[in-house]
Amino acid sequence: MKLKTATTVFAILATACITAALSSATVTEQKPTETMERPQPSTVLSPDVPASVTFAGEEISLTTQDRRERMDREMLAFSYSHINTMLQIKRANRLFPIIEPILKECGVPEDLKYLMIIESNGDTEAVSPAKAGGLWQFLESTGREYGLEVNKEVDERYHIEKATRAACKYLKGSYRIYGDWLTVAASYNTGRGNVAKRIEGQKEEKAINLKLLPETSRYIFRLLAVKTIFSDPKAYGFCLRSSDLYPLIPHKDTIIVDSAITNWGTFAKEHGVTYLQLREANPWIRGTALTNKNMKEYSVNIPDAKTLEYDPHRTKAHDSRWVVE
Secondary structure, eight states, X not given: XXXXXXXXXXXXXXXXXXXXXXXXXXXXXXXXXXXOOOOOOOOOOOOOOOSEEEETTEEEEOOSHHHHHHHHHHHHHHHHOHHHHHHHHHHHHHHHHXXXXXXXXXXXXXXXXXXXXXXXXXXXXXXXXXXXXXXXXXXXXXXHHXXXXXXXXXXXXXXXXXXXXXXXXXXXHHHHHHSOHHHHHHHHHHXXXXXXXXXXXXXXXXXXXXXXOHHHHHHHHHHHHHHHHHHOGGGGTOOBOGGGSOOOOOEEEEEEEOSOBSOHHHHHHHXXXXXXXHHXXXXXXXXXXXXXXXXXXXXXXXXXXXXXXXXXXXXOOSSGGGBOO
């Protein structure tokens, strides 16, 4: 009989633990309080660390002590941060169909979509303690530098498509400097200047071989870990059905606005949706009005009210590896 792989064993044991826990809970309810047995501790398994991971077309070996242990730490973090990892996969089902074509169009490897996941957990409204905002976590100044409008009424750091294209500009600019996508990712986290200093001081060309700030060192391996888990969530104990994932909400219409909007709530009702639903479809709208002194054109998505009636059974998995069916 052939031995099962470590990841398969992990999945089997995780299932067995859940089944045993449920069985134990049922038996306990039937026993009198005075004879209740002391519950057994849960089994905690260390997830498998792969020997290598392919990222942006390059195979990254993880067999040396430093790489294996750094990868192990992030695999543990994602495997046992159940709420965040579950939400990341659910949200990716809605976001990746939008993000992937833009990365391809801009000439950025598809694997860089995982950078967006670790930056914001796939939360379109994410704001960091440093006030970086949106899926790609741009600071206000950086957003403006890369062509995004940022003010109290309009903040395009929260515009999924525009912010993704802005991120692609930054990523491609960094790649022209470093010629290595993991080093590009490191610079996205800590800045090009910090990476350049370490490359010069340590006489290495790739970030994975550099002694970096702890946060940036972890950042690189978080990218590799999230790709590994997203490639086979079941192997790490994440068992989702298609109905658990968040569906892409189609737009009924796109309205070009080139004048002031006195009240977005009134605008929303005129188009058969609520202000909340309008904001969900256009997270770049940041207030209840639009002054628009320069008569700039804005594309406003109007969601299809019929599809807003949530029917999980209509949801399709963007990636078949994410689900158990």
